Amino acid sequence: MAQLIQPRPMTRGRQIDLPQILAYALLTLGAVTMVVPFFWMISTSMKTVSEILKPQFFPSAPTLENYVTVMTRTLFPTWYFNSLLAATASTLSVAFFDSLVGYVFAKFEFPLKKVFFVLVLMTLMVPTEMLVIPWYIMAVGVKLQDSLLGIVFPGLVTATGVFLMRQSFFAVPDELIDAARIDGMHEFGIFTTIAWPLVKSAVAAVCIFNFLGNWNAFIWPLIVTSKRATMTLPIGLSFFSGEAGSDWHLIMTGATIATVPLLIVFLFFQRQIIKGIALTGIKA
């Protein structure tokens, strides 16, 4: 059978491969569509007020003045700090609790285990939109509006993270855990020093997605904050832009400030992020 399948003769060798060129051309066209809006954003952010309503793509004299204005005369630095704090706090909590619960579901046997696991999975079915009204009423009840805890409490443990971590801990050999037990190590120590380091890449993936998701979160922070000073970046940007009218140079400056640093971080971690999505199919 093998000798029947002859390798195709290399007639195309050096010739121009039309389908390939077409593929590159179409992909480049698509790629341009992906990045032009960002160039437009940055370009507009460098225009002066007299140029923003003129039909031109690039500023005739690029200026960084808008950045000075936005950083000194608006609450952008505060919103930035709030977002950083909220995303970091929830990610630290998720890194600890999601892996701990995932570890228990993967490596322990105990009564009601199935019931608990199904309970966790069932919470995945309920969309956030259905929970924001109860959360709001609860948050008002314990006076959590306009606070960091109010913004982050819904995301301190995540069902997706628990599920992913459980899958990863399955790969950790039981013998390793048993050996540590025989050595007299207590269970929490085994988790932190033996098991956890073995699933570091999964923890990293969960953390990156969680950070991104919290950084970009909109509906809940919008509802739970009403004071300017407690808003996160997306909420602040939304309010600021809504009030800026046709000051597109300032709106685009705000949008640039809100996106570019995160894009740089993304380019830094792009390999892990894309690999993580391809493996897990999880949406941030």
Next chain:
Amino acid sequence: MSLRTRRILWAYAFILIPLLFFIVIRAYPTLFAFNISLHDWNPLRTGDQPFIGIDNFARFLKDIADPNHVTRKAFENTAKYVLLGVPIQLALSLSIALLLNTIKRWVTLFRVIYFIPFVTSAVAVAWVWRSLYMPDFGAINLLLDAFHIPSQRFLLDINQSLPSVTAVVVWQGLGFAVIIFLAGLQQIPEVYYEAARVDGANRLQVFRGITIPLLNSSIVYLAVLQTIGFLRMFAEVLNLSRQGDGGPINSTTTVVLRVYREGFGSFNMGYAATLTVILFAIILVITIVQLRFLQRRFDY
């Protein structure tokens, strides 16, 4: 105390706090939402919230029966977003993934570029596109002008606004779907293609007979995810319409935007909760129906 009991106690100790979290922050509020939907719930009211049974659901039926009601528009528009957005997004992302699968170099570079909008916040994306869409000076109209096409009003036009919003959402979500499809394509064993080649199958036959059936799980997965995504659309519409009202004349408003306006604009939380219960039911039914397709068997 036996070793087994000790381990069980450890397990309970480990999951105690997270389990309480899931009960208090996830399970209880789900039931609470159903309960709120049975009340005339106004957070500004100081006394008890009056129980009104299924009155909110009756009001919902009355609202969607009225062709001019904003709630009816919200449900209509949301259906349009799904029917327009999901097929376009699937077709575009599959095409891009197939193209990426044929080229030999720069695959990583293209993948990263297509993925950039996905990691950007929907709010920033919405405002950039609002600027791109502007008549007279927006970049898209500058491009149209270069081809001598008259300036379009896009988001400001009642007939163009919904497709314009859809385009933004499709643009932003494309990279994610491309990566899922690419991962799916790379899992198809090369031998199937070789076998088809030996049998003399042409490109279209290979695509219909091998690629599509073997990508079935990716297609269904993305269709479910994107349908749910479009059903939950909110941030994009709020930021793409003037005053965040889902305009012009409610032409872009969505179910979740109605939830937000009813619950946190008019403080009519009973009715807002009712809308979320209905949205939840729709999402549940669509997910179950679409997952049925996942179980469908193909003859290779």
